[in-house]
Amino acid sequence: MSETPDSVVRTYIETHRAAFLDDLAEWLRIPSVSAEPERAADVRRSADWLAAKLAETGFPVTEVWETGTPAAPGAPAVFAEWPSDDPEAPTVLVYGHHDVQPAAREDGWLTDPFDPVVRDGRLYGRGAADDKGQVFFHTLGVRAHLAATGRTSPAVHLKFLVEGEEESGSPHFLDLVERQAARLAADVVTVSDTGMWSRDTPTVCTGMRGLAECEIELYGPDEDIHSGSFGGAVPNPATVAARLVAALHDADERVAVPGFYDGVAELTETERALFAELPFDEQEWLGTARSQGTLGEAGYSTLERLWARPTAEVNGIGGGYQGPGSKTIIPASAMLKLSFRLVEGQDPDRIERSVRAWAQARIPAGVRHKITFGPATRPCLTPLDHPALQAVVRAMGRAFGQKIRHTRAGGSGPAADLRDVLGAPVLFLGVSVPSDGWHSPNEKIELELLLKGVESSAYLWGELAAAPH
Known part of the structure; x- marks a missing residue:
């Protein structure tokens, strides 16, 4: 029996897994800390590295974009574009960032934060989860997509925008998006700078505050x-x-x-029911919060207070x-x-x-x-019934082999700038879990979940191409 496209995807990922992880480790070794002026050259080196790797992946257009002004330059962003052979295909813009939080061995790292290591099925290193690992899984994902479909170009017009200042508050991001709006024009924006509920409960995020x-x-x-x-x-x-x-x-x-x-925007009963489905242990959560009791707006659960109020x-x-x-x-x-x-x-x-x-x-x-x-960040929410969101749910469901539940994020990011300027809905595809330690010592990503991210990405382009748009 011939292999199904899904099994081709999995075989392709397994065959190329070692080279993919070697490449990611090479990128993680670049200490692209945007908050430290003395690392400016490293942030630029990170952008150049990614642009070259995207070209190697197959993107016919890869560019490093400057931000700020000549008198007050910002950190460079990376743009890439791979048109589909289908002129009617929707355009998808993938957003992420290549800068990372500061890190030093004396902060409590067991190993050098910029010398990534694999221990117990986890890749440790600054940026492994936030956000280099989750940007990079799309490179193998699109190649697996092509291998499984026999295509020479993606099923969607695929664009990347990977900024270099997210960990410094994205001070030049809105200006960059406004200046480059024509190049960035898209029907859908996919943000891979988020996570899931847990390794046993895969979820898709529908919004950020x-x-x-x-x-x-x-x-x-x-x-x-x-x-x-x-x-x-x-x-x-x-x-x-x-x-x-x-x-x-x-x-x-x-x-x-x-x-x-x-x-x-008030919570609907459907959304409240979806939140209630999640395996939330309030006492365990209080331990994570280093707190002794909950307190918040009357009439709402803890998760509702965190995500939707x-x-x-x-x-x-x-x-x-x-x-x-x-x-x-x-x-x-x-x-x-x-x-x-x-x-x-x-x-x-x-x-x-x-x-x-x-x-x-x-x-x-x-x-x-x-x-x-100070500069504000706008909230961002994608309706549960949006066809593009359902495409993400289907892609993740194929990869994880189980029901995909829904969350929101209590934190904030620049996703709304993309939505507002480009007029496109924002989708969130991330596979990091809370234990990955974003911004903390010993940041890591679970290799099993990272490869599920690759697989989800491989399925997503076909799902979005088939969705109403």
């Missing part, structure tokens, strides 16, 4: 002053900071900023004397650092206006203040 961050600086007297001589007669900026924090949530742990929930968090609060003993003063200044995780339907600009108005209404006369917001 957005993020807005602000700092509130409060200034009272020109210098610290005596609380006996002046207390009770002039405003205390530390008291103002405390009152702002106290006013941030109501008794049901809802954010009390007027207008904060305007436009929020907006939040406001106090990330830092300071002001006044904090040394040993007492120092009876009214401090000259105080500060707050706040962050807001946003969900579909919330606009970061509107949130900024609402927070500013809320804070300014509570800061008394006599306290000067400065409210600073």
Whole structure:
């Protein structure tokens, strides 16, 4: 009996597994840490390496794109394109990043973070999961796709955009996408910078929250002053900071900023049921969170709070004397650092206006203040019934041989920039699991799951080509 296309994919992957892992290890040895200026040459070397490897894979177009300006350059991104022989095929853009978090042996690594090693079926090294491994599995995936289908080009017009600054907040990404929108035009965006619930429960992520961050600086007297001589007669900026924090949530742990929930996309009963299907052990999760109990918006489960509800968090609060003993003063200044995780339907600009108005209404006369917001990240959500999302579910189901469940991500990323500028739905295909230790010492990826990522990628292009578009 002749081999089925799926068995051809698996045979091809197994045959080329060793060379694939050797190549990935070579890439991981490049310490492309975008947050460290002294590593700028390594980040560029990483981009050049990937562009060359994509050309070797078969992409007829591979380019290294500059970001920033000549006066203030950013880290390079990699673009690649492989048109399909079928002119009616949909266009798919794969997003990922080639920069990595800082890492040093003294941080607690068992081995050199930039000298990858395989132990117990796991590949250890900075970037193994976040995000080089999950970008790279597409290279073997597309070759397996061609081998199984007999094609000389993918079933979709395939594009790659792999940025070099994600771990530094993607400061030039939106500008890059806007400038290159015509080259990046796509019907679907696939993000491979995410993960699954667990190795035994494969899942597809359907959305990420957005993020807005602000700092509130409060200034009272020109210098610290005596609380006996002046207390009770002039405003205390530390008291103002405390009152702002106290006013941030109501008794049901809802954010009390007027207008904060305007436009929020509410969870459907279907989504709540899908979340409830997941094997969630709250006590085990609390151990991971290093916490003693749960607390959050009334009426929602822990997973619903993490994935589908907006939040406001106090990330830092300071002001006044904090040394040993007492120092009876009214401090000259105080500060707050706040962050807001946003969900579909919330606009970061509107949130900024609402927070500013809320804070300014509570800061008394006599306290000067400065409210600073940083660049925001927009939320991103793909409807459960979207044909492209169903194509991802089918591709992963073929690879894993079991039902694929649904999650969202509580964190944030630049996916919404691609959706908004290109007008294309965002899909998430990742195979990393929570134990992989993104941003932590001894980051790793499970080799079995990495190869399932390769297999999912091999099936995805045909599934997307066949889906309504």
